[in-house]
Amino acid sequence: MNVQEANLDEPALPALESLDDYIRRYGLLHAEDDDDDRNGEFNGLTRREAESQIHAEQKYLDSVIGKHFDDPCEVDEAQFLNHASSIYYQQSDDYDEAFILVLLSNDSTRTAMVKPLVSLCETVKRAVLSRSRFGLAKSNDNCQNSGENINEMNTANPIMQLSLVEFDSSAAVQFLDAVGTLFQHVCCEHSQQLSDNTLSDKISRKRSIRGTSSSQTQHVIHLIENGKISEQHIVECLRIAHYLQCSMLLDVLSSVLEASIDSKNCMSICSLADLYNLQSLFEASVNHVVGRLDALQGKSDNDETDNDEEVNEDERIQQEIWRSLPNELRSRILTMRNVMRSSVIGRGSKVSGVFFSSGDEFLAIFRETLCDQRERLAEARERRNEVICEREAEWEARRQRRGGWFDASEEARRAFIYSGDVEYALVKIQKQEQRIKTLEAFYEEQKIIFQNSSFGDSNIIL
Incomplete structure (x- = not known):
């Protein structure tokens, strides 16, 4: 078989397509070409149909995301005013007659205006705006508080x-x-304010109405003074304000608790502030404990007195006690103080349990130290009394031995018995x-602080 016959038996290779044929076959045409039949296919659809389907799906996705996550405060100015005016204050009558049924812990209910x-309250606002999940009823719907009527109305x-x-x-x-008040x-x-301001002023006020003015603070304090918010319920009202995100009441009640911090409630308030991330209240309560630990070390923050000698003497005594x-x-006191200070700098971070758990051990070490100090004081007194008894016996022996030549006056007797090391021991005993x-006073204070470290309203005494 020659070479020509071998070449004839081989299958013929397909002819190479030109660039124009390739573009025409696979639809790689210019965008301005309006012929859908020549634009290729995408999942069985023409290119134009596929683009329309993708745009429709993207639009639907954006609408779903916007429905659940859009914030009225992030839309444009006109939309913000139209939306917010139906909610805040008396710009609209949409919610004037609407109410909410509040379920209480004693199995009773209470109706409250929406x-x-x-x-x-930001939490209630978000719930009311979600109309797809919550319904509103008008006050003229003849709603009763009984369970049967409630079930009927819910239907x-x-x-x-x-x-x-x-x-x-x-x-x-x-x-x-x-x-309500x-x-x-x-x-x-x-x-x-609306009667004396322009529209631009109204817009700026709508954006800052959540701020608490001094008059609003005084109004809440007036409610507390008149018993509308009882002292035993201040902490519970603060918890409700945090739950419903009522910033006006939350800020004022936090300030009231901050002004009432003492050794009996500082740890409970610290735990409360750490739990609800109330930074100012947390810092104030921790600083109170740190200040008491600093006082033991001789670092007093008392700058009110003008008697420098008295301050220096007090600091000297505190430093002697510290040494x-x-x-x-x-080491334990310094560690606890540093932990508390670092927690203030670090803005909380749920460190309450750290120094609460070490409180019992701290008090145990302190109690043991006090026992040792008392034992040493008792031994010093006992030894001094022994020396006095020995000198009294020696004085009596000398008086009898020397007879009339001996100065037996009371002044000489006291000088012989109580002078020298006996007098020096008395000074040391008094300092001890x-x-x-x-x-003991510091221990009792720390005992009150750390034994009231658990969270609860009963531990917070105003």
Whole structure:
């Protein structure tokens, strides 16, 4: 077989396509070409159909995301005004007759107007705006508080329910009343401001109405002074305000607790502030404990007195007491103080349990140190009394031995018995007594602080 016959038996190779044929076959045409039949296919669709489907799916996705996550404060100015005016204060009548059914911990219910809660509580506002999940009823719907009537109304006309069953019922009622009166107070202020300001001023105020003015603070304090918010329910009302994100009441009640910090409640307030991330209250309570630890070390923050000599003397005594403590106790005090200071600098970080758990061990070491100091004081007194007895016996022996030539006056007797090392020992014993009294007072204070470290309203005494 020659070479020509071999070449004839081989299959013929396909001819090479030109660039124009390749572009025409696979639809790589210019965008301005309107012929859909020549634009290729995408999952069985023409290119134009595929683009339309992708745009429709993207539009639907954007609408779903916007429905659930868009913030009215992030839209443009005109949309913000149209949306916010129906919620805040008295710009619209949408919620004037609407109410919310509040569920209390004692298995009872209470109806509350929607408008004050929506205006002042961010949590309620978000719930009301989600119309797809919550319904609103009007006050003329003849709603009763009985369970059967509630079930009937839920079937016919869904009522929004707000559950406060986790909180004390009396505190919840006081909180709702406080929100209502505070809303009326803010409305009066807002109306007076609107009468004297331009539209641009109104826009700026709408964006900052969540701020708490001095008059609003005084109004809440007036409620506390008049018993509208009882002292035993201040902490519980603060918890409700945090739960519903009522910043006006939350800020004022935090300031009230901050002003009432003492050794009995500082750790409980610290735990409360750490739990709810109330930074100012947390720093104030921790600084109180740190200040007491600094006082033991001789670092007093008292700048009110003008008697420098008295201050220096007090600091000298405190420093002597500090140096008399064992290294283990001093190390523990410094460690706890540094932990507390670092927690203030680090803005909380849930460190309450760190120094609360070490409180018992700290008190145990302190108690043991006090026992050692008392034993040493008792031994010093006993030894001094032994020396006095020995010198009295020696004085009597000398008086009998020397007879009339011996100076037996009382002054000479006291000089012989109580002078020298006996007098020196008395000075040291008196200093030790003063040192132990100071340590006992500090121990009792720290005992109150660390034994009231668990969270609860009963531990916070105002």
